[in-house]
Amino acid sequence: MTELQAEQGTPALDVPRTEAKPRRNRDALIALAVFIVLALLPMVFSSKLLLDFVIRCAAYGLFATSLNLLVGYTGLISFGHGMFFGLGAYGFGLMMQKTGVPIPVAFVATLAITFVIALVIGAICVRLKEIYFAFVTLAFQMLIHSTILSWVSLTGGDQGLRGGIPRPPFWGIDLSNHLHLYVASCALLVTGLFLMHQIAQSPFGYTLRMIRDNATRASFIGIDVWRAKLTIFVLAALFASTGGIIMALFVSGAYPEFAYWTISGEGIFINMLGGVTTFLGPMVGTVLLLILNDTVTRWTDYHGIVLGIVILFFAIGLRKGLMDFAVEWYARRRDGSGT
Amino acid sequence: MDLDALTGCLASSACLVTQTTSGFIIGMLLFLVAVGLTLIFGVLKVVNFSHGAFYMFGAYFAMSAYQLTGSFALAMLCGAAGTALLGLIFERVFMSRVYGADVLMQLLVCYAFVLIFDDVVRMIWGPEFKSMGMPAAFQVAPLFIAGGVVPPYYLLLIGVALAAAVILGLGLARTRIGKVIRAAAHNPGMVSALGINTGVIYGGVFALGGMLAGLAGALAAPVRSLTPGMGFSILIESFIVTVIGGMGSILGALIGAILIGMIRSFGSLGFPLFTEGLMYLFMVIVLVSRPTGLFGKEVA
Numbered sequence: 025m026t027e028l029q030a031e032q033g034t035p036a037l038d039v040p041r042t043e044a045k046p047r048r049n050r051d052a053l054i055a056l057a058v059f060i061v062l063a064l065l066p067m068v069f070s071s072k073l074l075l076d077f078v079i080r081c082a083a084y085g086l087f088a089t090s091l092n093l094l095v096g097y098t099g100l101i102s103f104g105h106g107m108f109f110g111l112g113a114y115g116f117g118l119m120m121q122k123t124g125v126p127i128p129v130a131f132v133a134t135l136a137i138t139f140v141i142a143l144v145i146g147a148i149c150v151r152l153k154e155i156y157f158a159f160v161t162l163a164f165q166m167l168i169h170s171t172i173l174s175w176v177s178l179t180g181g182d183q184g185l186r187g188g189i190p191r192p193p194f195w196g197i198d199l200s201n202h203l204h205l206y207v208a209s210c211a212l213l214v215t216g217l218f219l220m221h222q223i224a225q226s227p228f229g230y231t232l233r234m235i236r237d238n239a240t241r242a243s244f245i246g247i248d249v250w251r252a253k254l255t256i257f258v259l260a261a262l263f264a265s266t267g268g269i270i271m272a273l274f275v276s277g278a279y280p281e282f283a284y285w286t287i288s289g290e291g292i293f294i295n296m297l298g299g300v301t302t303f304l305g306p307m308v309g310t311v312l313l314l315i316l317n318d319t320v321t322r323w324t325d326y327h328g329i330v331l332g333i334v335i336l337f338f339a340i341g342l343r344k345g346l347m348d349f350a351v352e353w354y355a356r357r358r359d360g361s362g363t
Numbered sequence: 364m365d366l367d368a369l370t371g372c373l374a375s376s377a378c379l380v381t382q383t384t385s386g387f388i389i390g391m392l393l394f395l396v397a398v399g400l401t402l403i404f405g406v407l408k409v410v411n412f413s414h415g416a417f418y419m420f421g422a423y424f425a426m427s428a429y430q431l432t433g434s435f436a437l438a439m440l441c442g443a444a445g446t447a448l449l450g451l452i453f454e455r456v457f458m459s460r461v462y463g464a465d466v467l468m469q470l471l472v473c474y475a476f477v478l479i480f481d482d483v484v485r486m487i488w489g490p491e492f493k494s495m496g497m498p499a500a501f502q503v504a505p506l507f508i509a510g511g512v513v514p515p516y517y518l519l520l521i522g523v524a525l526a527a528a529v530i531l532g533l534g535l536a537r538t539r540i541g542k543v544i545r546a547a548a549h550n551p552g553m554v555s556a557l558g559i560n561t562g563v564i565y566g567g568v569f570a571l572g573g574m575l576a577g578l579a580g581a582l583a584a585p586v587r588s589l590t591p592g593m594g595f596s597i598l599i600e601s602f603i604v605t606v607i608g609g610m611g612s613i614l615g616a617l618i619g620a621i622l623i624g625m626i627r628s629f630g631s632l633g634f635p636l637f638t639e640g641l642m643y644l645f646m647v648i649v650l651v652s653r654p655t656g657l658f659g660k661e662v663a
Contacts, residue, residue: 101467148647152654155410155466159606163646166599170640181636285599289474296471326486332479339471340460 048222055218062210066203075206076274077318081310082213083270087287088294088306089220090263095292096300097224098256099236100150103288104161107145107168108261110283111138112268114172117185117278126194134269135262142261143254150253162285169283184279189272199273209270216263221303223259232256297338299345308347369633380511382628388517388586390624391524395579397601397608397616398531399572405611406548406568409458410466412473414601415594416480417446417573421580422589423488426495429584435498442581443574450573454566477595484591495584520582527575528617535613544568548611603646609659618657 066075087109094100115134119125145164152160172179180186191199199205223229231252234242243249272278298309320327342349372378396418403411421442428441461468501516535541547554547564555561604623608615623642630638
């Protein structure tokens with residue numbers, strides 16, 4: 025157990041790459057290939073359930089991966105990241121219901137609103153350390169949740185935004201068509217992951233890791249820690265908001281639960297499940313949690329017990345997420361046989 | 364928003380007494396839960412996310428004991444003792460395995476138990492709302508203080524909670540065990556080197572915290588409805604209390620709990636839908652101006 029702990033922090037994957045340009049091209053090619061595979065999937069499996077599953081994975085996956093930019097890369101344990109998921113869903117839903125602007129405009133405007141709110145909240149939060157940061161983000165999340173509940177005339181209160189979100193066609197894309205929505209969600213997911221990966225691999229991304237490992241040292245060598253933390257807080261909020269937008273499109277509405285703190289708790293859980301030291305860990309966690317939720321609820325009424333036991337297995341048994349565990353296991357095996 | 368109701372109440376002594384009493388009730392229950400939370404954090408450095416479950420179990424234990432025996436005193440005892448035992452087992456078997464691990468792993472173990480405990484309660488007592496009912500001894504005419512209605516049970520509840528606060532405060536400050544606990548909070552390595560088993564202290568503090576939360580649940584059982592998941596809202600509120608008061612400070616927990624109780628009680632008049640929002644707003648204001656809470660010490 026203790027040797028596992030000692031290895032935490034910087035596994036082999038964290039080595040900076042110098043040849044940034046070819047890597048970016050390679051990443052873009054991989055992203056494109058993944059998108060094409062996902063987009064062609066309905067031709068092979070036409071099950072609506074599968075497409076729904078992938079759309080939900082896109083919404084939660086973007087949210088969880090963006091949370092990991094804070095938790096895993098920067099060491100900022102946010103308990104309120106879900107507020108941006110909710111903000112995306114409500115912002116987009118309201119914009120479409122009340123103003124009738126085209127979808128791309130509403131999309132950009134929602135991100136702009138998220139940007140401003142995240143900047144204000146982040147400027148207050150990132151001054152605080154560790155558990156206090158966690159609590160103040162939680163407080164902001166609940167403040168937004170309470171506002172949604174009490175501003176009934178705008179948000180519909182605890183009933184949520186109902187009556188459906190209008191989805192007028194644009195650029196030949198019709199999001200009220202299930203297949204179009206599926207392809208659009210995949211495109212947003214892949215683009216989001218690609219951009220987040222570029223952020224994580226950039227010099228700025230390595231600055232974040234340094235802040236996580238030793239903030240004092242980082243500030244001694246002239247890094248503006250507050251500014252870097254605020255930047256990643258706002259960037260992560262934008263991707264979480266995108267996840268919320270996909271969710272609003274998917275369920276054609278927005279509900280207070282989208283902004284409740286349990287969304288943030290689930291995001292943290294997804295990260296722990298999948299692993300926080302590999303970029304794709306949160307994606308793996310998302311797929312695992314959604315499958316787990318879907319299957320367990322089908323078999324038993326007491327899915328809390330089953331889910332709880334699975335969490336215990338990860339927390340007490342593995343002590344890390346699945347991808348972290350797999351990567352370390354692979355590295356140890358390779359080192360062992362390489363000599 | 365209904366500011367007229369609020370100002371109207373502030374002008375009437377009857378309403379003032381009623382709202383202040385109900386604020387105290389909320390505050391005292393919150394204090395009992397929050398003080399356990401703050402104690403566990405102060406000594407074990409663990410944020411016990413499953414603490415609300417002990418409150419819930421306290422209430423259910425008390426209700427079952429009352430239905431079986433018909434004795435109110437026994438019901439309180441069962442609520443407190445049962446959760447103390449539960450806390451001890453939980454700490455020794457599960458929490459002690461993740462000391463020194465990532466904070467996230469500790470949170471995750473607690474989160475797992477929030478899910479498990481809620482389902483266990485649903486299995487044993489069923490998913491519907493339950494009620495213990497007011498014991499016969501307290502079904503007497505309410506007192507009238509300056510025109511305000513105060514049920515006698517409320518006075519008992521406030522009295523018991525205040526007594527627990529005083530005993531706890533004096534116990535930690537004056538007794539030998541209290542000194543050892545404070546020493547363990549400050550420097551566990553040194554305490555351990557002096558030949559004191561820190562595992563026993565940790566288990567004991569967790570049991571004590573669980574007992575206080577269980578007592579709160581038992582005291583609340585006659586006046587609140589019982590439901591699986593009831594621990595959750597009180598957990599969030601007691602987090603707010605500990606954070607406002609300063610994590611690890613008992614006096615802070617007391618002041619924070621009374622403040623939150625009053626905000627809830629009077630806020631429900633003036634801002635019926637935004638009462639919870641007021642608490643979070645207050646928490647944000649406190650944290651932004653004093654990041655370690657009103658009575659918290661800066662931890663290096």
